[in-house]
Amino acid sequence: MFSPRLILGVFLAVLAVAPLVLSPFYVTLLNYIGLYALVALGLVLLTGVGGLTSFGQAAFVGLGAYTTAVLTTATELPGWLAWAGGSPWLALVVGLVFTAVVALVLGSLTLRLSGHYLPLGTIAWGISLYFLFGTLDTLGGHTGLTGVPPITVFGFELDRGEELFYLIWLFLLSAVFTTQNLLDSREGRAIRALKGGMVMAEAMGVNTARSRMIIFVIAALHACASGWLYAHLQRFVNPTPFGLHIGIEYLFMAVVGGAGQVWGALVGAGVITIAKQWLQDVLPRIFGQSGNFEVIFFGLMMVIVLQRARDGLWPLLARLVPVRATRRELDAAAEALPRKPLPAKGEVILEAKEVTRRFGGLVANNNMSLSVRAGEILALIGPNGAGKSTMFNQISGVDTPTSGEVLFLGRAVAGRDSREIARMGMSRTFQHVKLLPTMTVLENVAIGAHLRGDKGVLSSAWRLDRNQEARLLNEAARQIERVGLAEHMFDAAGSLALGQQRILEIARALAADPCLLLLDEPAAGLRFKEKQALAELLRKLRGEGIGILLVEHDMDFVMGLVNRVVVMEFGEKIAEGLPEDVQRNPAVLEAYLGGVE
Numbered sequence: 001m002f003s004p005r006l007i008l009g010v011f012l013a014v015l016a017v018a019p020l021v022l023s024p025f026y027v028t029l030l031n032y033i034g035l036y037a038l039v040a041l042g043l044v045l046l047t048g049v050g051g052l053t054s055f056g057q058a059a060f061v062g063l064g065a066y067t068t069a070v071l072t073t074a075t076e077l078p079g080w081l082a083w084a085g086g087s088p089w090l091a092l093v094v095g096l097v098f099t100a101v102v103a104l105v106l107g108s109l110t111l112r113l114s115g116h117y118l119p120l121g122t123i124a125w126g127i128s129l130y131f132l133f134g135t136l137d138t139l140g141g142h143t144g145l146t147g148v149p150p151i152t153v154f155g156f157e158l159d160r161g162e163e164l165f166y167l168i169w170l171f172l173l174s175a176v177f178t179t180q181n182l183l184d185s186r187e188g189r190a191i192r193a194l195k196g197g198m199v200m201a202e203a204m205g206v207n208t209a210r211s212r213m214i215i216f217v218i219a220a221l222h223a224c225a226s227g228w229l230y231a232h233l234q235r236f237v238n239p240t241p242f243g244l245h246i247g248i249e250y251l252f253m254a255v256v257g258g259a260g261q262v263w264g265a266l267v268g269a270g271v272i273t274i275a276k277q278w279l280q281d282v283l284p285r286i287f288g289q290s291g292n293f294e295v296i297f298f299g300l301m302m303v304i305v306l307q308r309a310r311d312g313l314w315p316l317l318a319r320l321v322p323v324r325a326t327r328r329e330l331d332a333a334a335e336a337l338p339r340k341p342l343p344a345k346g347e348v349i350l351e352a353k354e355v356t357r358r359f360g361g362l363v364a365n366n367n368m369s370l371s372v373r374a375g376e377i378l379a380l381i382g383p384n385g386a387g388k389s390t391m392f393n394q395i396s397g398v399d400t401p402t403s404g405e406v407l408f409l410g411r412a413v414a415g416r417d418s419r420e421i422a423r424m425g426m427s428r429t430f431q432h433v434k435l436l437p438t439m440t441v442l443e444n445v446a447i448g449a450h451l452r453g454d455k456g457v458l459s460s461a462w463r464l465d466r467n468q469e470a471r472l473l474n475e476a477a478r479q480i481e482r483v484g485l486a487e488h489m490f491d492a493a494g495s496l497a498l499g500q501q502r503i504l505e506i507a508r509a510l511a512a513d514p515c516l517l518l519l520d521e522p523a524a525g526l527r528f529k530e531k532q533a534l535a536e537l538l539r540k541l542r543g544e545g546i547g548i549l550l551v552e553h554d555m556d557f558v559m560g561l562v563n564r565v566v567v568m569e570f571g572e573k574i575a576e577g578l579p580e581d582v583q584r585n586p587a588v589l590e591a592y593l594g595g596v597e
């Protein structure tokens with residue numbers, strides 16, 4: 001087993017000497033790999049991690065390249081932009097700001113699209129920008145712009161490939177490390193929740209629309225920086241390298257390398273660039289005529305990779321070179337997060353008043369009223385189809401009553417989004433468990449504490465969030481210990497048994513520091529001992545003053561635990577009271593309990 005530091009050290013050493021020992025041809029090849037990897041890295045974040053497919057990244061590369069080409073070659077610039085003329089570094093700043101603005105506009109237009117409409121949207125603006133580059137006279141039309149000056153660093157001109165090499169790889173490695181840092185943070189967990197966990201993440205207070213926009217803009221900025229370097233490496237720009245087919249190639253690199261892996265971008269860019277170079281030499285000789293045969297070959301390769309190695313080449317490589325896994329250390333000394341004061345025991349915190357919900361002609365809830373007090377457990381029970389989930393959805397703000405209202409801490413729930421409700425102190429679990437299976441138990445629970453932190457993208461990328469991050473993870477660990485899952489803290493959540501996953505969801509809900517817990521069938525799938533432990537935990541939480549509403553089918557579990565029961569049938573409340581009274585109620589026995597016993 002090698003340590004990750006050792007491997008990184010060897011890699012950096014090889015990079016440092018590469019331009020000194022390699023021929024200019026290979027240095028150029030490495031330069032292009034670095035440039036492509038920078039774009040592919042953005043796609044790893046956007047597509048691999050965030051699940052948003054974009055074919056249009058080449059257009060952002062073009063924005064970076066053209067901005068610097070125009071600013072550094074124009075003889076006359078409009079007055080307001082004159083300050084940025086002639087300097088590649090100022091042009092980089094302008095390019096990044098300009099790209100961020102364009103990405104924000106395009107993102108707000110396209111990111112709301114779902115399914116295949118989003119990739120189609122990216123194709124649309126990718127093509128538009130490409131044709132814009134070739135059409136505008138100021139950009140030199142299809143001939144482009146020449147005479148782009150070299151970048152200067154401390155008065156030293158980087159006008160040869162070997163000199164620019166270090167700058168390109170410095171950009172790439174900085175991007176790799178900041179992306180890694182970002183993913184390993186509060187914002188990163190929110191980003192990773194985009195792929196498959198949006199409903200859950202919103203319920204935990206994550207603004208998923210914001211997270212989508214963040215990765216879209218970051219990916220665009222990576223592409224812009226690559227374009228800037230490209231323009232000063234080539235010393236001229238024309239529209240050809242910014243077309244849709246190159247956009248597809250970038251995506252191809254990310255997928256081949258391993259779309260979910262930061263280092264996969266480098267592997268993908270390396271493999272594709274070298275293979276393309278080699279095939280361009282070899283294939284025409286084999287076929288005896290010139291032509292773009294490598295394109296056909298790449299198409300076939302893509303099909304094979306998608307069939308045989310969906311996670312790309314990085315996981316295969318990682319298996320060849322065994323690296324010691326670094327486990328996240330918890331900082332026991334980290335200060336505990338502040339807690340919201342709980343309402344006084346006995347105070348009504350949730351009140352549903354005459355709630356009716358109609359779906360067309362069907363009345364799923366009819367005139368339903370119930371209340372939950374701080375420091376009590378209320379069970380909502382009833383046979384299948386009685387309307388419990390519909391009621392649960394209205395209480396949690398996922399659905400709105402046709403008439404009547406739900407008040408939480410005296411404020412109406414209807415019309416507020418899940419995040420706001422979470423912020424008010426209501427936290428929930430799901431009937432069908434919603435976890436991020438590849439993330440650890442610790443990381444999953446830490447998502448619950450999202451609203452208890454505030455560090456954003458920049459502090460995460462540059463590790464200025466470590467103090468807060470330690471506090472968030474400590475809080476997550478505390479909740480994991482509290483629910484009895486400590487031994488699984490660093491296991492992938494998906495490797496847990498279903499019962500344990502339900503418990504994990506409770507830990508995640510608790511990490512939000514709620515005063516009301518909504519539990520949707522928490523005992524389903526639990527073994528006897530686990531149910532006992534869960535009941536014990538819920539009693540403890542009740543003792544602390546948390547109000548708990550649970551929808552449950554398991555009568556034994558409910559009757560021995562809760563303070564009061566509300567029984568529903570056909571959308572209506574047929575009984576309410578102490579468990580022992582409800583158990584003896586003839587209407588309930590007839591409707592439900594009789595059937596069970």
Ligand SMILES: Nc1ncnc2c1ncn2[C@@H]1O[C@H](COP(=O)(O)OP(=O)(O)OP(=O)(O)O)[C@@H](O)[C@H]1O
Binds near residue numbers: 382
């Ligand atoms: N979005 C919807 N559109 C139309 N009908 C719905 C909708 N949601 C629920 N229903 C109907 O409302 C009724 C109550 O369903 P609900 O899921 O609330 O019952 P439940 O008590 O939670 O059942 P279970 O225990 O099986 O989960 C059912 O007849 C269901 O088909």
